[in-house]
Amino acid sequence: AFFWLVSLLFSSLFWFMARTITDNKDGPIQKYLLILGVLVSVLIQEMFRFVYYKLLKKASEGLKTINPDETAPSMRLLAYVSGLGFGIMSGVFAFVNTLSDSLGPGTVGIHGDSPQFFLNSAFMTLVIILLHVFWGIIFFDGCEKKKWSSLLVVLLTHLLVSALTFISPHYGINLVSTYLIMVLMGIWAFFVAGGSCRSLKLCLLCQDKDFLLFNQRS
Amino acid sequence: MEAGIQQRPGLVLSPRCPVAQPRGPLGGVMGRAGLPGKLAGTARSARRCQKLFQALLPPWLPGAAAGRTLRLGQHRGAGGASQGRAMLTFMASDSEEEVCDERTSLMSAESPPPRCCQEARQGLEDRESAAQWRSQDSEEDLDEDADRYMCSGVPGQPSGLEEELTLKYGAKHVIMLFVPVTLCMVVVVATIKSVRFYTEKNGQLIYTPFTEDTPSVGQRLLNSVLNTLIMISVIVAMTIFLVVLYKYRCYKFIHGWLIMSSLMLLFLFTYIYLGEVLKTYNVAMDYPTLFLTVWNFGAVGMVCIHWKGPLVLQQAYLIMISALMALVFIKYLPEWSAWVILGAISVYDLVAVLCPKGPLRMLVETAQERNEPIFPALIYSSAMVWTVGMAKLDPSSQGALQLPYDPEMEDSYDSFGEPSYPEVFEPPLPGYPGDELEEEEERGVKLGLGDFIFYSVLVGKAAATGSGDWNTTLACFVAILIGLCLTLLLLAVFKKALPALPISITFGLIFYFSTDNLVRPFMDTLASHQLYI
Numbered sequence: 001a002f003f004w005l006v007s008l009l010f011s012s013l014f015w016f017m018a019r020t021i022t023d024n025k026d027g028p029i030q031k032y033l034l035i036l037g038v039l040v041s042v043l044i045q046e047m048f049r050f051v052y053y054k055l056l057k058k059a060s061e062g063l064k065t066i067n068p069d070e071t072a073p074s075m076r077l078l079a080y081v082s083g084l085g086f087g088i089m090s091g092v093f094a095f096v097n098t099l100s101d102s103l104g105p106g107t108v109g110i111h112g113d114s115p116q117f118f119l120n121s122a123f124m125t126l127v128i129i130l131l132h133v134f135w136g137i138i139f140f141d142g143c144e145k146k147k148w149s150s151l152l153v154v155l156l157t158h159l160l161v162s163a164l165t166f167i168s169p170h171y172g173i174n175l176v177s178t179y180l181i182m183v184l185m186g187i188w189a190f191f192v193a194g195g196s197c198r199s200l201k202l203c204l205l206c207q208d209k210d211f212l213l214f215n216q217r218s
Numbered sequence: 219m220e221a222g223i224q225q226r227p228g229l230v231l232s233p234r235c236p237v238a239q240p241r242g243p244l245g246g247v248m249g250r251a252g253l254p255g256k257l258a259g260t261a262r263s264a265r266r267c268q269k270l271f272q273a274l275l276p277p278w279l280p281g282a283a284a285g286r287t288l289r290l291g292q293h294r295g296a297g298g299a300s301q302g303r304a305m306l307t308f309m310a311s312d313s314e315e316e317v318c319d320e321r322t323s324l325m326s327a328e329s330p331p332p333r334c335c336q337e338a339r340q341g342l343e344d345r346e347s348a349a350q351w352r353s354q355d356s357e358e359d360l361d362e363d364a365d366r367y368m369c370s371g372v373p374g375q376p377s378g379l380e381e382e383l384t385l386k387y388g389a390k391h392v393i394m395l396f397v398p399v400t401l402c403m404v405v406v407v408a409t410i411k412s413v414r415f416y417t418e419k420n421g422q423l424i425y426t427p428f429t430e431d432t433p434s435v436g437q438r439l440l441n442s443v444l445n446t447l448i449m450i451s452v453i454v455a456m457t458i459f460l461v462v463l464y465k466y467r468c469y470k471f472i473h474g475w476l477i478m479s480s481l482m483l484l485f486l487f488t489y490i491y492l493g494e495v496l497k498t499y500n501v502a503m504d505y506p507t508l509f510l511t512v513w514n515f516g517a518v519g520m521v522c523i524h525w526k527g528p529l530v531l532q533q534a535y536l537i538m539i540s541a542l543m544a545l546v547f548i549k550y551l552p553e554w555s556a557w558v559i560l561g562a563i564s565v566y567d568l569v570a571v572l573c574p575k576g577p578l579r580m581l582v583e584t585a586q587e588r589n590e591p592i593f594p595a596l597i598y599s600s601a602m603v604w605t606v607g608m609a610k611l612d613p614s615s616q617g618a619l620q621l622p623y624d625p626e627m628e629d630s631y632d633s634f635g636e637p638s639y640p641e642v643f644e645p646p647l648p649g650y651p652g653d654e655l656e657e658e659e660e661r662g663v664k665l666g667l668g669d670f671i672f673y674s675v676l677v678g679k680a681a682a683t684g685s686g687d688w689n690t691t692l693a694c695f696v697a698i699l700i701g702l703c704l705t706l707l708l709l710a711v712f713k714k715a716l717p718a719l720p721i722s723i724t725f726g727l728i729f730y731f732s733t734d735n736l737v738r739p740f741m742d743t744l745a746s747h748q749l750y751i
Contacts, residue, residue: 002700005693009732011751012740034743041751089696090751096688098745121748128750165750 001085007048008093011041035166042162045086046155049136052082053143075144076137076193083136087129095125120171127178131161134185141192150192157181392706394600395665396699398537399673403698405541406548406674407681407691415494416549417682423550425449430552442554446562449555453563457570457577464584480523480539484516487542529599536598540667544674548682556679560723563672567717599664669718673698676726680734689741693733697725
């Protein structure tokens, strides 16, 4: 979460500087700057994810040398947690102000905007959080196995999702495609994390010995 | 020496029974300990704390607490009279700042080495290796000084094992600190956001006499700097007074003052807080009910904090009084002064704890020499009660309780050919007596209440003045928690007393100003266009 925050800081710095350079003129240039800011921000986020991975790796190795007996948390768990941290921070930052505004008096869409503003924000935030979790898992796994294609795919899908939000008032396309991407990412992350169809079946049918409900069935 | 020798088995045993101890230490410990253990542990640490604190704290501490209340009282007398509030007449004491000082320290439970073993490394963060932290006295009002100590007492151990042991204090301790700090901040932010009273400007404390309603920016800056200088000098004076009093063993005075200050806090501030909350939600409450509620709350609080009580209840009370004190600060410190004061307090904390002649360091060292405990009323202890598993220890090693600090231990260590560590603090190993049922050592983390207060002040100010932006508040919150983690990590690395405030406050300030000015416009624009990054 902290790393995401720092990445956000850097990207806002970039955007702010770009804005002051262009002297805050109104008009299309602001929109372009915003788009540029968004894309740069995505790049910085992924970069920080990589930095975080490196840091965890180093710390994990250091810990292993000091204390060989203790089992350090597995990299998969760390991947999940890092994705979750990124996702929560990102979701919260995107949404909490909207949420607090939604409590106040007002009418949605009075100036001609869509009345489903809040709904869309909510769903988008949800999907972003889940996507960050999946991206984290895939990203770390790609780093572990040195499969740089995974990293590239994560980066590209992140850019794609952000770019999809540019077509903002057309919520339908936006949401549906983002959810589709999320489902794909989820399936990929599931297989990356070691799941398989068989284990999924075992889990769902409560036949998995390690799973909680096993004893209840039998 | 005998005590030291008796200590030896304990020390030697610890490597031999690492398995028993680390394995589910808390679960096993808690299961066996139960409440009496907790109470005993609390009582024992309380005794230790109390002695140390009584030694450490000068009378101004209670006076500080009282003084703090006095400030409020005076203020209320002056500005509040117009609001029809009662005039409070208390003795002014500058000890408030000192109290503030004393209270800010991160304290570790004095844990003998086996306790290091005991804590299985948990958590996901590898960085979270917290060593033993030594408890430092901190009084409620002594937020700044004592509370900011984080020291790791390192019992003599073979260095490699010690490394392992100290690093085995994993994320569990960090989480044990995160939860209360988070709770305190949540209470403060919730109150700030909902109760108007604490964001209204109703005057200032006498310690910040310069107003900030000046026409020019330069004047305002100058005034805030002057306010800070006055505040910090008062704090320094109080701390030195405290050290002097401790050296001259004016324990009764300190104790009485402490009790008075917590009385004030528990009854008066709670009454005011309750009144404001009821006003905000337009709930009618008659005076008898109010009296009953406040009386019960305060009485139970006094018992829990100063005497014995369930650990959870004591923790809850400490969190509540920290929140109340933080709210007072947030209300009565003008904006720019608050930020400058926060920065200055961190610097002072750093200086006072790390410099050889720093008052807080001398305080802690004197307390250690006298082998006195830290007063529990001013330190949040997230103790996990641990029943001694060292059955092989001779019960007569109860003498270890009176073991003086460093000299003997180091002698004993040297006599066994063990390297004696150049530790500033050697924790007493009182927990080692072989009496399993009675002797329960607290293996938790102790954080001074002043740390709580200043963290909450930072986050509360961010919530109050950050143009109502939740992002700023959250950013400060995360920054403070990360600073706390880093401080704990440094403690594990350096194994000596470290102040708990500087890193967190620095991060918090950086993130506050940068989020407020840079991130907020960016996020607002993104949110309004519904773009997601």
